[in-house]
Amino acid sequence: xxxxxxxxxxxxxxxxxxxxxxxxxxxxxxxxxxxxxxxxxxxxxxxxxxxxxxxxxxxxxxxxxxxxxxxxxxxxxxxxxxxxxxxxxxxxxxxxxxxxxxxxxxxxxxxxxxxxxxxxxxxxxxxxxxxxxxxxxxxxxxxxxxxxxxxxxxxxxxxxxxxxxxxxxxxxxxxxxxxxxxxxxxxxxxxxxxxxxxxxxxxxxxxxxxxxxxxxxxxxxxxxxxxxxxxxxxxxxxxxxxxxxxxxxxxxxxxxxxxxxxxxxxxxxxxxxxxxxxxxxxxxxxxxxxxxxxxxxxxxxxxxxxxxxxxxxxxxxxxxxxxxxxxxxxxxxxxxxxxxxxxxxxxxxxxxxxxxxxxxxxxxxxxxxxxxxxxxxxxxxxxxxxxxxxxxxxxxxxxxxxxxxxxxxxxxxxxxxxxxxxxxxxxxxxxxxxxxxxxxxxxxxxxxxxxxxxxxxxxxxxxxxxxxxxxxxxxxxxxxxxxxxxxxxxxxxxxxxxxxxxxxxxxxxxxxxxxxxxxxxxxxxxxxxxxxxxxxxxxxxxxxxxxxxxxxxxxxxxxxxxxxxxxxxxxxxxxxxxxxxxxxxxxxxxxxxxxxxxxxxxxxxxxxxxxxxxxxxxxxxxxxxxxxxxxxxxxxxxxxxxxxxxxxxxxxxxxxxxxxxxxxxxxxxxxxxxxxxxxxxxxxxxxxxxxxxxxxxxxxxxxxxxxxxxxxxxxxxxxxxxxxxxxxxxxxxxxxxxxxxxxxxxxxxxxxxxxxxxxxxxxxxxxxxxxxxxxxxxxxxxxxxxxxxxxxxxxxxxxxxxxxxxxxxxxxxxxxxxxxxxxxxxxxxxxxxxxxxxxxxxxxxxxxxxxxxxxxxxxxxxxxxxxxxxxx
Ligand code: DPP
Ligand code: ZN
Numbered sequence: 124x125x126x127x128x129x130x131x132x133x134x135x136x137x138x139x140x141x142x143x144x145x146x147x148x149x150x151x152x153x154x155x156x157x158x159x160x161x162x163x164x165x166x167x168x169x170x171x172x173x174x175x176x177x178x179x180x181x182x183x184x185x186x187x188x189x190x191x192x193x194x195x196x197x198x199x200x201x202x203x204x205x206x207x208x209x210x211x212x213x214x215x216x217x218x219x220x221x222x223x224x225x226x227x228x229x230x231x232x233x234x235x236x237x238x239x240x241x242x243x244x245x246x247x248x249x250x251x252x253x254x255x256x257x258x259x260x261x262x263x264x265x266x267x268x269x270x271x272x273x274x275x276x277x278x279x280x281x282x283x284x285x286x287x288x289x290x291x292x293x294x295x296x297x298x299x300x301x302x303x304x305x306x307x308x309x310x311x312x313x314x315x316x317x318x319x320x321x322x323x324x325x326x327x328x329x330x331x332x333x334x335x336x337x338x339x340x341x342x343x344x345x346x347x348x349x350x351x352x353x354x355x356x357x358x359x360x361x362x363x364x365x366x367x368x369x370x371x372x373x374x375x376x377x378x379x380x381x382x383x384x385x386x387x388x389x390x391x392x393x394x395x396x397x398x399x400x401x402x403x404x405x406x407x408x409x410x411x412x413x414x415x416x417x418x419x420x421x422x423x424x425x426x427x428x429x430x431x432x433x434x435x436x437x438x439x440x441x442x443x444x445x446x447x448x449x450x451x452x453x454x455x456x457x458x459x460x461x462x463x464x465x466x467x468x469x470x471x472x473x474x475x476x477x478x479x480x481x482x483x484x485x486x487x488x489x490x491x492x493x494x495x496x497x498x499x500x501x502x503x504x505x506x507x508x509x510x511x512x513x514x515x516x517x518x519x520x521x522x523x524x525x526x527x528x529x530x531x532x533x534x535x536x537x538x539x540x541x542x543x544x545x546x547x548x549x550x551x552x553x554x555x556x557x558x559x560x561x562x563x564x565x566x567x568x569x570x571x572x573x574x575x576x577x578x579x580x581x582x583x584x585x586x587x588x589x590x591x592x593x594x595x596x597x598x599x600x601x602x603x604x605x606x607x608x609x610x611x612x613x614x615x616x617x618x619x620x621x622x623x624x625x626x627x628x629x630x631x632x633x634x635x636x637x638x639x640x641x642x643x644x645x646x647x648x649x650x651x652x653x654x655x656x657x658x659x660x661x662x663x664x665x666x667x668x669x670x671x672x673x674x675x676x677x678x679x680x681x682x683x684x685x686x687x688x689x690x691x692x693x694x695x696x697x698x699x700x701x702x703x704x705x706x707x708x709x710x711x712x713x714x715x716x717x718x719x720x721x722x723x724x725x726x727x728x729x730x731x732x733x734x735x736x737x738x739x740x741x742x743x744x745x746x747x748x749x750x751x752x753x754x755x756x757x758x759x760x761x762x763x764x765x766x767x768x769x770x771x772x773x774x775x776x777x778x779x780x781x782x783x784x785x786x787x788x789x790x791x792x793x794x795x796x797x798x799x800x801x802x803x804x805x806x807x808x809x810x811x812x813x814x815x816x817x818x819x820x821x822x823x824x825x826x827x828x829x830x831x832x833x834x835x836x837x838x839x840x841x842x843x844x845x846x847x848x849x850x851x852x853x854x855x856x857x858x859x860x861x862x863x864x865x866x867x868x869x870x871x872x873x874x875x876x877x878x879x880x881x882x883x884x885x886x887x888x889x890x891x892x893x894x895x896x897x898x899x900x901x902x903x904x905x906x907x908x909x910x911x912x913x914x915x916x917x918x919x920x921x922x923x924x925x926x927x928x929x930x931x932x933x934x935x936x937x938x939x940x941x942x943x944x945x946x947x948x949x950x951x952x953x954x955x956x957x958x959x960x961x962x963x964x965x966x967x968x969x970x971x972x973x974x975x976x977x978x979x980x981x982x983x984x985x986x987x988x989x990x991x992x993x994x995x
Pocket of ligand 2: 422426444445448
């Protein structure tokens with residue numbers, strides 16, 4: 124497979140004025156007729172350039188004609204994924220008829236059929252599985268689409284834009300014509316045909332446009348769409364208020380699909396969603412599920428501007444739309460819920476998973492310089508780190524200037540396909556700042572490290588922060604220049620109050636731009652405790668030599684909520700890392716009482732928000748401890764985690780019980796922030812209590828399991844009981860849960876995930892047995908993720924079993940999936956790719972499985988790229 128480089132970018136030889144599509148959908152095939160009006164691109168240097176069309180090998184080309192003249196095979200060349208037509212005039216219409224087999228499309232890219240319905244997924248390069256086309260985002264065209272299908276089986280026929288005509292044919296078939304008035308790249312094309320129902324609502328935009336809102340699903344799921352509709356209307360309003368962005372069509376549709384590789388897709392006017400990101404109901408959806416629906420609905424809606432109206436020039440610019448849109452949806456979720464909690468959750472994800480990506484073989488910059496398969500780059504770096512980069516611009520410029528910059532960006536580039544440089548340029552233009560150093564965040568990979576020390580000069584009442592930044596080599600890039608790192612800083616006095624800094628503000632954003640730099644604060648009358656990187660102002664690893672007392676002090680006093688949580692994390696990480704060494708050297712484990720006392724304080728502090736208490740009292744995850752470790756000792760980390768949790772639980776059991784009882788309420792379920800916070804604290808308390816394996820707490824959990832009127836409480840209890848040593852009860856609750864929910868596919872997925880993440884030693888055997896269960900479907904990505912991915916990525920203890928059985932299992936799955944669904948196969952590989960972070964013996968076992976996959980023959984581009992980088 125070829126490597127594609129950003130530096131090789133060339134404008135397309137032809138532009139498209141209009142794309143007309145006609146789909147004849149049948150049970151054993153689909154015929155696609157495209158009529159495309161081309162014009163030579165005046166910006167293309169070569170006037171003789173042939174037309175290069177992308178077309179997947181699975182396309183059966185039935186007819187090709189130029190301005191009505193049928194081409195014969197000598198008039199074009201088809202090699203691999205490319206069709207090349209030479210000797211063309213400056214303007215012409217190309218007609219093309221292809222035959223495809225959606226019913227056999229297991230990759231779920233392009234047009235495919237699942238659960239009796241047709242749907243599409245074209246981002247990034249799925250359109251080339253539908254017809255021959257310049258399948259690249261800088262070719263934007265007006266689309267008109269006619270869909271023809273059997274009326275009884277497929278009463279609903281949808282595509283992008285507005286429905287302009289419809290009719291019946293005499294053979295029981297019907298057709299609908301859709302017109303999209305906005306030019307778009309092929310990756311935003313969508314089509315849906317099925318027996319669906321919808322809920323309806325409307326929204327009136329700020330300028331008075333009436334928009335019809337429809338969310339489609341199978342009849343059985345119609346009662347689970349209200350939350351998505353509410354979230355959609357909130358998103359539309361929020362984007363008007365915060366970004367001045369209005370919706371631009373008369374109709375906005377969402378369709379729920381159970382077979383989907385991604386979470387959701389922002390096709391113009393016709394978003395297609397994985398059921399897991401749109402269906403929500405108190406009885407079947409946990410709190411985190413409601414929040415996911417709210418966030419993803421917002422994310423896809425926000426793409427209408429950041430992605431669709433202004434799109435990407437090429438796929439190296441993917442973060443142009445994704446980073447910005449994730450930033451927008453994170454601001455939205457923060458506004459709808461608790462900003463500090465949202466920030467903590469985002470940073471926890473970034474620090475565990477994105478930092479690990481930077482440290483692994485697939486490390487790449489936010490704007491990659493090359494790729495083999497773009498599907499492999501829908502990554503935490505593009506999305507989450509990309510969001511952090513936009514957030515830093517927001518921090519450096521301030522909200523008001525940032526808004527001016529986004530207005531300028533949208534105005535300047537409406538209807539265009541642009542680059543991350545264009546985005547930064549708009550921000551530079553409105554702020555008058557030179558952002559060239561800032562742009563290194565887009566072009567350099569890796570997680571910068573910032574070491575900070577403080578120096579107090581009592582005589583001159585001066586406090587100095589010395590900063591040293593560096594960025595370790597990554598798999599793709601050896602050396603890096605210093606970044607522009609915004610470090611938000613506060614200084615606490617002995618009482619824990621903020622000391623006023625420049626201009627009386629309590630937080631100052633320092634800009635660290637050199638490898639070594641010092642920042643001086645004057646008029647500091649006592650030696651302060653610094654609060655650094657407030658609200659996680661940059662995606663870096665910052666180190667300051669805090670004592671444990673200082674961390675406890677920050678936990679109790681920092682006015683920055685994020686840093687209070689982070690101080691608790693740092694305290695626990697420090698203590699647990701020492702215990703890991705003790706465990707490895709066979710010493711008896713003893714928990715520093717500082718942690719217990721700090722936790723006790725937090726539990727007793729009635730002034731704190733419950734969601735914050737729950738976050739602060741959540742120990743650093745095993746995955747985060749693994750990311751921080753030089754060499755990952757899975758067993759030591761797991762045992763230490765258990766030990767610490769158990770020691771805290773034992774010491775504070777009466778308090779946890781009180782908290783549990785105080786937060787058990789009979790109110791009707793609601794997914795609002797206050798209720799979510801209450802449940803999260805209650806269920807955290809229950810999880811500590813269950814760690815002690817005392818029968819009295821098992822009784823509590825069983826009671827909660829039986830009485831819960833919502834999935835959050837029910838699933839929390841289920842997980843705790845299923846993962847406990849009370850094996851009879853575990854079997855009982857798992858059986859009764861399945862009995863009750865077997866007809867709810869998404870709930871069954873949770874049931875699979877609970878078993879796949881069970882730390883008890885027989886988990887792999889269970890997972891293998893579940894693959895044969897009636898509830899499992901090896902062609903459904905959600906099922907694969909719930910069972911196989913959860914086992915391999917979250918059940919560290921069992922996946923990394925020293926006999927290599929977990930690795931063998933995963934390799935076997937990938938060898939099958941490589942042919943069936945390459946995108947999912949390549950995703951699943953991730954845990955094995957990190958082999959260099961484990962002991963020599965374990966690493967060798969992992970590497971051997973990578974090699975076995977490599978030798979299994981006929982690798983997809985997706986799997987090939989990840990494998991070759993992992994074995995390099
Ligand atoms: N559907 C994916 C997303 O919205 C890719 N665009 O992030
Ligand atoms: Zn997106």
